[in-house]
Each structure stands twice: as structure tokens, then as C-alpha cells.
Amino acid sequence: xxxxxxxxxxxxxxxxxxxxxxxxxxxxxxxxxxxxxxxxxxxxxxxxxxxxxxxxxxxxxxxxxxxxxxxxxxxxxxxxxxxxxxxxxxxxxxxxxxxxxxxxxxxxxxxxxxxxxxxxxxxxxxxxxxxxxxxxxxxxxxxxxxxxxxxxxxxxxxxxxxxxxxxxxxxxxxxxxxxxxxxxxxxxxxxxxxxxxxxxxxxxxxxxxxxxxxxxxxxxxxxxxxxxxxxxxxxxxxxxxxxxxxxxxxxxxxxxxxxxxxxxxxxxxxxxxxxxxxxxxxxxxxxxxxxxxxxxxxxxxxxxxxxxxxxxxxxxxxxxxxxxxxxxxxxxxxxxxxxxxxxxxxxxxxxxxxxxxxxxxxxxxxxxxxxx
Numbered sequence: 001x002x003x004x005x006x007x008x009x010x011x012x013x014x015x016x017x018x019x020x021x022x023x024x025x026x027x028x029x030x031x032x033x034x035x036x037x038x039x040x041x042x043x044x045x046x047x048x049x050x051x052x053x054x055x056x057x058x059x060x061x062x063x064x065x066x067x068x069x070x071x072x073x074x075x076x077x078x079x080x081x082x083x084x085x086x087x088x089x090x091x092x093x094x095x096x097x098x099x100x101x102x103x104x105x106x107x108x109x110x111x112x113x114x115x116x117x118x119x120x121x122x123x124x125x126x127x128x129x130x131x132x133x134x135x136x137x138x139x140x141x142x143x144x145x146x147x148x149x150x151x152x153x154x155x156x157x158x159x160x161x162x163x164x165x166x167x168x169x170x171x172x173x174x175x176x177x178x179x180x181x182x183x184x185x186x187x188x189x190x191x192x193x194x195x196x197x198x199x200x201x202x203x204x205x206x207x208x209x210x211x212x213x214x215x216x217x218x219x220x221x222x223x224x225x226x227x228x229x230x231x232x233x234x235x236x237x238x239x240x241x242x243x244x245x246x247x248x249x250x251x252x253x254x255x256x257x258x259x260x261x262x263x264x265x266x267x268x269x270x271x272x273x274x275x276x277x278x279x280x281x282x283x284x285x286x287x288x289x290x291x292x293x294x295x296x297x298x299x300x301x302x303x304x305x306x307x308x309x310x311x312x313x314x315x316x317x318x319x320x321x322x323x324x325x326x327x328x329x330x331x332x333x334x335x336x337x338x339x340x341x342x343x344x345x346x347x348x349x350x351x352x353x354x355x356x357x358x359x360x361x362x363x364x365x366x367x368x369x370x371x372x
Contacts, residue, residue, distance in 0.1 A: 005285065005300065006278040007082045011037060013121065013308045014085040017315070020120030021087040021113055028109040031072075031090035031100035038079030039086075048073035089113075095342055103339075111330045114323050121312030122247055128305045129243035136298045137231035138242050141174040143195075143224055150223020151206040157195065157224060164201065165194035172245060174228045179253060183260055186220035250309035258317075277307070320352025 015037050022035050036042075045056040049069045056063075064070050091101025102110060141163040146153045163171050167184075171177050186208040194203045208220035234242055281303060288295045316324040326349070333339050 003278055006281045009281065009300065009304050009307065010277075011082060013124065013304065013311055014083075016120050016124045016308070017117045017311060018085045018087045020116035020118075020123075021089075024113045024116035025087065025089055025102070028105055028113060029100060030102050030105060030109075030113065031098065032074045033088040033090055034075040034077055035087050036075075036077035036079055037085045038077075038082050039084045040080040042077045042079055044078045046076040048075075087117075093346060103342075107330055107334050111327060111334075114326050114330065115316075117323050118312040118315045121308045121315070122251070125247045125250065125305045125309040125312070126243055128301050128308070129246040130239060132298055132301050132305065133234065133242045133246065134239045135294075137233040138172075138246070139174040139228060140230050140232045141171055141177045142227045142230045144227040144230075145225045147221075147223035147225075150221065151209055152222045152224040155193075155204040155206045157204070158197070161195045161197050163193060163195050163226060165192075165203075167192050173249060174226060174230070175253075176249065177226060178228065179256075183256065186222065188220065191222065246305065247309060250306055251313055254310050254313040258313075319356070320348045321350075321356050322352070325349070325352060 018035065018037075022032060025032055042059055043057070045059055047054050047056055047064075047070045064075065089102040090096055090098060091103045095101075095103060098104065102113070105113075143152075143157055143159050143161045143163065145159060146157055163177055165171055166177065166180055169176070169180055171180070188208065188210075190205050190207045192203070192205050194201060196202070206222055208222050210218050211221045212218045281300070284299050284303060285296055288299045315322050316327070318324045318328040329340055329345055
């Protein structure tokens with residue numbers, strides 16, 4: 001069941017991404033050869049012919065090469081491996097003397113087509129955020145308990161106060177506070193906090209205190225617990241603004257996580273691939289199923305927001321074979337006022353794709369090792 005839910009989430013995110021490429025390609029009158037969900041051999045293909053649509057099963061590329069009646073229409077395929085997808089366009093990888101070819105369109109049209117995939121991921125994240133916040137509200141960093149004799153109690157913090165800022169970083173969601181404390185652990189340096197009590201904004205500066213744990217280790221603490229499950233309901237235009245903020249949060253959280261990983265502050269072991277995400281979905285379903293179907297659904301939508309925003313950002317990285325790498329080539333072409341050598345671009349993209357597949361294998365191995 002968990003695998004099915006994870007595949008369902010993946011499939012929706014991927015098909016929306018590819019649909020972004022597809023619809024903008026169609027708008028710009030680019031010939032789309034095939035629009036597919038999944039990778040590997042075709043299971044089912046819907047082929048358009050002059051005399052109508054035909055549902056085809058287990059057809060290889062050779063079949064379509066032998067049936068030219070499909071050449072001028074788009075094939076819609078569902079493939080064996082439930083990961084990834086594609087929007088194959090005419091003249092995308094080679095030079096084709098056809099006005100419908102991708103390479104024959106203006107650099108602006110091609111940039112729009114490539115950017116549309118990640119952009120549609122952000123649109124999906126926004127739509128899902130509208131649903132989640134409209135029905136469930138947003139998580140608020142409300143102080144739950146204050147430890148007696150610790151710095152936060154001495155500073156006057158009380159249960160019910162809402163943290164709104166830490167060291168100049170605005171805080172709206174409890175996840176933002178958790179992320180900040182994860183990336184920037186407490187030390188003996190003073191911490192500036194802003195909080196709200198009964199609609200009144202207040203500011204304090206507190207110095208963390210080192211505390212010994214039962215296992216003998218020591219860490220700096222402020223002495224408070226905030227409720228990460230508390231949610232604030234909003235309505236009307238606030239739902240829209242909060243949904244936009246939610247998308248912004250996940251975009252910048254992904255970027256900051258990448259920065260932390262580059263700096264070595266995040267271990268590669270913390271990176272999750274498909275197997276790791278199935279585990280996350282499984283644990284989340286297990287933890288919320290007692291609360292009812294509506295809570296489980298909102299939880300899955302929340303995970304989907306994270307994943308689709310993450311996919312949008314990752315695809316925009318200037319890495320060969322990703323949308324960001326292709327956009328980089330198009331920007332260079334726009335600056336040079338002439339296209340790059342097609343063979344060189346294809347070579348770089350193929351090399352990048354191979355390296356990307358290698359990375360995916362390493363992440364998969366890492367996922368499997370963590371299972372045991």
C-alpha cells in the first residue's frame with residue numbers, strides 16, 4: 001500500500017512536470033513525438049492516426065517506424081518502470097528540416113518550453129498548498145512548554161507565545177524554526193528572538209545554556225518546547241497568500257539544504273531517494289491513519305508539496321541533462337546570438353545523463369543500506 005501511494009505521488013508530480021513541457025511545446029507549434037509516464041518498455045500506447053485513435057499494447061519503437069501513419073501525431077504512453085517520464089519533441093536532439101522541429105523555434109520559445117516543466121511543478125505545489133491550508137491551516141510555532149530555571153523562562157517566555165523571528169530570520173511556520181535550529185545549532189552565542197503575545201510583538205535576547213544529557217553528551221539549549229502540530233486556520237485571501245508563502249518556503253528550504261550539503265554540514269546519508277521516500281510515506285501514513293482518512297490525505301498532500309517543489313528546484317540546477325542545464329545552453333545561445341554546436345551539446349547532455357544515472361544508483365544503494 002505504501003509503495004502504491006508513493007508511486008501515485010511520484011506519477012502525479014512527474015506527469016504535471018512533463019505536461020508543462022508538452023502544453024507550452026504545443027502552444028509554440030512544436031511537434032511532440034511522444035508524451036509518456038514512466039521509463040523503459042511501453043505497456044500501453046494511445047496513437048492518433050488519420051482514421052481515429054488506437055489503443056496499442058506492448059509496442060516497440062520499430063513498430064511505429066514501420067507505421068508512418070503515426071509520424072505526424074503524438075503518442076501517449078504508459079511505460080513499465082514507474083519513475084520519470086518524458087515529452088519527446090521533434091528535432092530536440094538532432095537537426096531536423098521541419099518547421100515543427102524544436103530547434104527551428106526561437107530561443108525564447110525554446111526557453112519557455114524548457115522552463116515550463118519546473119514552473120508547472122511550482123504551480124502544482126501552490127494548488128496543493130491551497131487545499132492543505134484551506135482545510136487544515138498552517139503550522140504555527142507556538143511555545144508549548146517552558147523549562148523551569150532555563151534561559152527562556154528567565155527571559156519571560158510563556159506557553160502560548162508565538163515565535164516570529166530568530167536572529168533576524170522571519171519565522172511564520174514551525175518548520176522554519178526547526179530548520180533554522182537544525183542548520184544553525186545553538187552555541188554560547190546570544191540568540192535574538194521576537195515573539196507575539198496577545199497580538200503584541202516583543203523582543204528578547206537570550207544566551208543558550210549547556211545541558212548534560214542522560215547519555216553523558218552535552219548540548220546548548222534555550223529551555224522551551226514549541227508545538228510543531230499546532231495549526232492556525234485562515235480563510236479568504238489569506239489562504240492564497242499563505243499558499244504562496246508555503247511554496248516559497250519549500251523552494252528556499254531546498255536551496256538552503258543544497259548549500260548546507262555543499263558546505264558539508266549535511267551528510268549524504270541524509271539524502272533520500274525513491275526507497276527513502278517510500279519509507280517516509282509509510283511512516284507518515286502509519287502515524288496519521290488513526291486520525292482518519294482526511295488527516296492522512298492532508299499529510300500526503302503536504303509530502304507532495306515538498307516533493308514537487310523540490311523537483312522544480314532540482315531541475316533548474318545548471319547541470320547537463322537537467323532542464324537547468326538546457327536553459328544554460330539556451331542562455332549562452334541568446335548571448336552569442338547563434339546556437340551552440342549541436343554535437344557538443346548532445347555530448348555534454350549524454351555525459352551529464354550518465355553521471356546523473358550513476359548518482360541515482362548511489363542514492364538507491366544508500367536507501368537500501370539505511371533499510372538494514
